[in-house]
Amino acid sequence: MTDTATDPLQAGFDTTIGHGDRIEPRDWMPDGYRRTLVRQIAQHAHSEIIGMQPEGAWIGRAPSLRRKAILLAKVQDEAGHGLYLYSACETLGVSRGELTEKLISGAQKYSSIFNYPTLSYADVGTIGWLVDGAAICNQVPLCRTSFGPYGRAMIRICKEESFHQRQGYELLMTMMRGTEAQRAMVQESVNRFWWPALMMFGPPDDESPNSAQSMAWGIKRNSNDDLRQRFVDMSVPQAQALGVTFPDPELRWNAERGHHDFGQPDWDEFMQVVKGNGPCNTQRIAHRRKAHEEGAWVREAATAYAAKQAAAAHGQEGAA
Amino acid sequence: MSEVRAEWPLYEVFVRGKRGLNHVHVGSLHAADDDMALRHARDVYTRRNEGVSIWVVQSKDIAASSPDEKDPMFAPSNDKVYRHPTFYEIPDNVPHM
Numbered sequence: 194m195t196d197t198a199t200d201p202l203q204a205g206f207d208t209t210i211g212h213g214d215r216i217e218p219r220d221w222m223p224d225g226y227r228r229t230l231v232r233q234i235a236q237h238a239h240s241e242i243i244g245m246q247p248e249g250a251w252i253g254r255a256p257s258l259r260r261k262a263i264l265l266a267k268v269q270d271e272a273g274h275g276l277y278l279y280s281a282c283e284t285l286g287v288s289r290g291e292l293t294e295k296l297i298s299g300a301q302k303y304s305s306i307f308n309y310p311t312l313s314y315a316d317v318g319t320i321g322w323l324v325d326g327a328a329i330c331n332q333v334p335l336c337r338t339s340f341g342p343y344g345r346a347m348i349r350i351c352k353e354e355s356f357h358q359r360q361g362y363e364l365l366m367t368m369m370r371g372t373e374a375q376r377a378m379v380q381e382s383v384n385r386f387w388w389p390a391l392m393m394f395g396p397p398d399d400e401s402p403n404s405a406q407s408m409a410w411g412i413k414r415n416s417n418d419d420l421r422q423r424f425v426d427m428s429v430p431q432a433q434a435l436g437v438t439f440p441d442p443e444l445r446w447n448a449e450r451g452h453h454d455f456g457q458p459d460w461d462e463f464m465q466v467v468k469g470n471g472p473c474n475t476q477r478i479a480h481r482r483k484a485h486e487e488g489a490w491v492r493e494a495a496t497a498y499a500a501k502q503a504a505a506a507h508g509q510e511g512a513a
Numbered sequence: 514m515s516e517v518r519a520e521w522p523l524y525e526v527f528v529r530g531k532r533g534l535n536h537v538h539v540g541s542l543h544a545a546d547d548d549m550a551l552r553h554a555r556d557v558y559t560r561r562n563e564g565v566s567i568w569v570v571q572s573k574d575i576a577a578s579s580p581d582e583k584d585p586m587f588a589p590s591n592d593k594v595y596r597h598p599t600f601y602e603i604p605d606n607v608p609h610m
C-alpha cells in the first residue's frame with residue numbers, strides 16, 4: 194500500500210478524486226485503479242460487441258422493412274458503443290488486439306445477459322425494453338465516473354440508448370395490440386428475460402467485495418442493489434401500461450419504504466453463466482472468434498494497400 | 514494468432530459539430546490509412562448528424578474531410594429518423610422513458 198501521507202503522486206490523485214474531478218489518461222494513478230478500470234471498461238466493451246449477436250440473429254427475420262431497418266440501426270449502435278469503450282480502454286495502455294484476444298480466449302468477461310438465447314421475435318422488443326433499460330440504469334451514473342475517457346464514452350452511449358429502449362417498448366406495444374398469440378409471445382418473452390435482466394446489476398452488495406473500493410475511487414457511483422431497486426421501480430408501471438406481468442410472486446409496492454419489494458434472482462444460475470456454463474456462452478465466443486479470424490485477410494490487405502499508397506506518395510523508389 | 518501484433522495505427526478523431534464551432538476531440542479508432550480513418554470516424558462518431566466535418570490525426574499528421582464531402586458523407590443519417598427516440602410514440606402514462 195502506498196503511504197498517502199508522504200507520496201505526492203498519491204496525494205494529488207486523492208485530491209482530484211476528493212474534489213470530484215476527473216482523472217485523465219496521462220495523470221498518475223494507482224495500479225489498482227488502472228487495473229480495475231481496464232477490467233470494467235473491457236468487460237463493458239465486450240458486452241456491447243457480444244450483445245450484437247442475440248438481436249442480430251433476428252435482422253434477417255424481422256417482419257417488415259421498417260422493423261429490419263430499425264434493428265439494423267440498433268445493432269450498428271451497439272458496435273459503435275463497443276468501439277467508444279475500446280478506445281477509452283486503450284488510453285489506459287492496453288492494445289485493441291490484446292483486448293480482442295482476451296475476449297475470445299475467455300480471459301475477460303462480458304455481461305451474462307447475452308448468454309441467453311433469443312427464441313422469439315418478441316425477444317427483440319423485450320431486450321430493447323428491459324435489457325437496454327437495465328443498461329441505462331447502470332450507465333447514466335457512469336457518465337460521472339472519475340476516469341475522463343470512460344465518462345465521455347458513457348455520455349455518447351447514453352444519448353443513443355433512449356432510442357434502443359423506446360423502439361423495443363413500441364415493438365411490444367404493437368404486438369400487445371395484435372392477436373392473443375402475439376400477446377402470449379410477449380408475456381413468455383418477458384418471463385424469460387426478467388430475472389436475467391435483474392442479474393445485470395451484479396451480485397447483492399454484501400457479496401460484491403470490490404464495490405466499496407470502486408465507489409471510493411469514484412469509478413462506481415451507486416451500489417448494485419440501489420440500481421436494481423431503481424430499475425424495478427421504473428419497470429413496474431411500464432409493465433402495467435404494456436399489460437404484462439413480471440414472474441415474481443414477491444413483487445409488490447411497499448408504501449413504508451416507498452419502493453417495490455421484490456424477490457432475488459437465482460444467484461447460482463448467475464454464477465454458472467458467468468463461469469461459462471450459460472445456454473449460449475460457447476456459441477457467442479465461437480462466433481466472435483470466427484468473425485475475427487475470417488476478417489484477418491481484410492485487415493492484412495488494407496495494411497498492404499496503405500503501405501503501397503504511402504510508398505507511391507513518397508516517390509518512385511518505394512513503389513515497386 | 515500472430516496477426517495481433519500487426520495492428521492498424523491509432524487515429525484521434527475531431528468533429529466539428531456545426532458551422533461556427535471548433536473541431537472537438539471525440540475519441541479514437543484504428544484504421545489502415547487516413548481515408549479509412551475518416552470513413553470509420555463517420556460511421557462510429559457521426560451516425561446522428563453530430564458533425565459537419567471530421568479531422569483524423571495520426572501522430573503528427575492531420576487529415577480533415579473537405580467541406581465538399583459533407584453532403585455525401587453525412588446525408589445518410591438525415592433519412593434515418595428512426596435512430597432518434599422521438600420517432601417512437603410512447604403513451605404519456607408510461608413513465609421514465
Ligand SMILES: [Fe+2]
Pocket residue numbers: 241270271274350
Ligand atoms: Fe449499448
Ligand SMILES: [Fe+2]
Pocket residue numbers: 271325328354357
Ligand atoms: Fe443499447
